[in-house]
Amino acid sequence: xxxxxxxxxxxxxxxxxxxxxxxxxxxxxxxxxxxxxxxxxxxxxxxxxxxxxxxxxxxxxxxxxxxxxxxxxxxxxxxxxxxxxxxxxxxxxxxxxxxxxxxxxxxxxxxxxxxxxxxxxxxxxxxxxxxxxxxxxxxxxxxxxxxxxxxxxxxxxxxxxxxxxxxxxxxxxxxxxxxxxxxxxxxxxxxxxxxxxxxxxxxxxxxxxxxxxxxxxxxxxxxxxxxxxxxxxxxxxxxxxxxxxxxxxxxxxxxxxxxxxxxxxxxxxxxxxxxxxxxxxxxx
Amino acid sequence: xxxxxxxxxxxxxxxxxxxxxxxxxxxxxxxxxxxxxxxxxxxxxxxxxxxxxxxxxxxxxxxxxxxxxxxxxxxxxxxxxxxxxxxxxxxxxxxxxxxxxxxxxxxxxxxxxxxxxxxxxxxxxxxxxxxxxxxxxxxx
Numbered sequence: 223x224x225x226x227x228x229x230x231x232x233x234x235x236x237x238x239x240x241x242x243x244x245x246x247x248x249x250x251x252x253x254x255x256x257x258x259x260x261x262x263x264x265x266x267x268x269x270x271x272x273x274x275x276x277x278x279x280x281x282x283x284x285x286x287x288x289x290x291x292x293x294x295x296x297x298x299x300x301x302x303x304x305x306x307x308x309x310x311x312x313x314x315x316x317x318x319x320x321x322x323x324x325x326x327x328x329x330x331x332x333x334x335x336x337x338x339x340x341x342x343x344x345x346x347x348x349x350x351x352x353x354x355x356x357x358x359x360x361x362x363x364x365x366x367x368x369x370x371x372x373x374x375x376x377x378x379x380x381x382x383x384x385x386x387x388x389x390x391x392x393x394x395x396x397x398x399x400x401x402x403x404x405x406x407x408x409x410x411x412x413x414x415x416x417x418x419x420x421x422x423x424x425x426x427x428x429x430x431x432x433x434x435x436x437x438x439x440x441x442x443x444x445x446x447x448x449x450x451x452x453x454x455x456x457x458x459x460x461x462x463x464x465x466x467x468x469x470x471x472x473x474x475x476x477x478x479x480x481x482x483x484x485x486x487x488x489x490x491x492x493x494x495x496x497x498x499x500x501x502x503x504x505x506x
Numbered sequence: 507x508x509x510x511x512x513x514x515x516x517x518x519x520x521x522x523x524x525x526x527x528x529x530x531x532x533x534x535x536x537x538x539x540x541x542x543x544x545x546x547x548x549x550x551x552x553x554x555x556x557x558x559x560x561x562x563x564x565x566x567x568x569x570x571x572x573x574x575x576x577x578x579x580x581x582x583x584x585x586x587x588x589x590x591x592x593x594x595x596x597x598x599x600x601x602x603x604x605x606x607x608x609x610x611x612x613x614x615x616x617x618x619x620x621x622x623x624x625x626x627x628x629x630x631x632x633x634x635x636x637x638x639x640x641x642x643x644x645x646x
Contacts, residue, residue: 274609392637397631398627
């Protein structure tokens with residue numbers, strides 16, 4: 223894993239040095255929690271950065287979600303080439319906060335690594351007759367498996383796939399540009415994988431829907447909402463679908479900031495996990 | 507949250523189905539002939555300072571280009587003009603313009619529209635119509 227990350231880092235440097243900016247502002251998206259270009263909790267079909275044909279794009283991000291009981295930190299980087307292929311890496315750290323104190327858990331946080339690959343299959347975000355459709359693969363490795371294993375998770379490492387379709391409709395929302403994203407994921411990751419993969423209740427992968435809608439108020443500001451279905455594999459606690467309302471600011475092709483109000487439902491026995499999501503991305 | 511989602515969805519659905527006939531003519535929204543002239547001139551000035559694509563215009567006859575672009579924008583915006591220039595594929599033959607070149611031009615146009623304080627929704631109407639020409643412009 224470390225070798226891959228080093229390789230990705232070097233590639234990022236190469237990407238940054240050769241980066242193109244052939245795509246329009248905001249069309250590289252922000253960085254999702256799992257590292258792929260997209261919204262906050264779901265990936266989009268777009269590739270990170272602003273590289274068009276024969277150009278590189280790259281990005282690095284840091285995100286924090288704070289619900290009061292829990293805190294999730296994510297950081298990572300992504301590189302894309304030719305507006306065709308994207309490689310990404312993200313490290314997530316889920317701080318168990320009050321749950322760890324109340325239950326005297328052996329760890330006070332859960333971490334995982336996510337390596338991602340995204341391939342644009344066909345279409346274009348704005349111009350082609352068909353929307354942009356991408357296939358994504360993610361390999362996740364949970365790094366503190368003691369607690370997940372105790373609550374019924376079956377494995378600490380797994381791969382999952384998703385298909386994402388994205389379309390920007392010029393003037394599609396009362397004259398404002400409208401961004402639509404829909405995705406279908408095949409996964410058995412519990413709470414993104416932070417609670418391991420598969421469970422005592424269900425150990426096979428599920429088809430999970432995800433999507434988002436955003437309205438671009440101008441070239442720099444976007445507001446919208448996201449929804450992500452989640453599996454429910456562990457019997458010790460329910461796992462809720464996630465949703466959020468967000469506002470994204472793209473002052474330039476170098477920087478983006480996303481602020482969101484997230485409703486994460488029940489996580490590891492604690493219900494009503496509403497919180498604030500803040501993400502900052504630099505792209506090259 | 508669910509109610510808000512529903513409202514937004516309804517809003518978007520109505521947005522997608524609203525009738526174009528009620529909108530003002532794009533030509534008028536862009537400020538007529540004078541407005542379109544300022545927009546085209548602004549765009550050409552921006553291109554002149556854009557190292558990404560200025561090279562493609564090195565051999566262009568700028569005065570003719572300016573006149574034909576004004577005609578074309580006027581026609582695209584349903585204005586009272588006739589386009590007398592070459593067809594889009596003909597005009598871009600052998601230029602081998604890339605998707606990135608096209609987007610660079612769009613950005614220079616957006617800057618010109620911003621400079622003329624053209625409202626975002628009007629900008630989007632113009633861009634949507636010009637976007638449909640992309641296939642006749644790139645990779646020629």
